[in-house]
Amino acid sequence: GAVVSQHPSRVICKSGTSVKIECRSLDFQATTMFWYRQFPKQSLMLMATSNEGSKATYEQGVEKDKFLINHASLTLSTLTVTSAHPEDSSFYICSARGATGASGGYTFGSGTRLTVV
């Protein structure tokens, strides 16, 4: 079945540094990638939607200059948290869809737990 590899699974960084999270679709072409953030004991909140080769569409309240999304190819999308602060500590998870979605349709990465100290 469809697989999305997300790395790193866990990262600790210092306040003020940047962190890059990668999501790769291993066996299908991901025309659309969704990036979610999940705070402890809360639900998944969509941050942005990216389509290959075009700029990401950000949800209201999400700073596009802070959360840089690049979807340069059909198999790779990256989320860079720039100048990270402790309040950015969260669980980030990507979800990819191909051009023809099956009934399941959405393939999730395994998530990245970011801790900013």
Add this chain to the structure above:
Amino acid sequence: AQKITQTQPGMFVQEKEAVTLDCTYDTSDPSYGLFWYKQPSSGEMIFLIYQGSYDQQNATEGRYSLNFQKARKSANLVISASQLGDSAMYFCAMRDGGNNAGNMLTFGGGTRLMVKP
């Protein structure tokens, strides 16, 4: 307005018994999809079951079944013969619109299921 509502923040069930997790949704689009995911403590999102708005029959996948009541806009998940490994967070999600790659998922607040031995 909240599109997906899960009214049970937490539930207990005795091992080997059945349990129903509630989900109601709101949409004006005649074409939509409903999903259930399981999220264990590791954070990964495990797809369980899907129901399309035009599907005539309730979806079933092994021990999981979806009680789809379109007029009431509910899509409850039924887990039969609960197992200890079923203890996790469960999220109901909806895709508004047709099965196009660009349509995002909106998640409910989740229900934490705890299976008692």
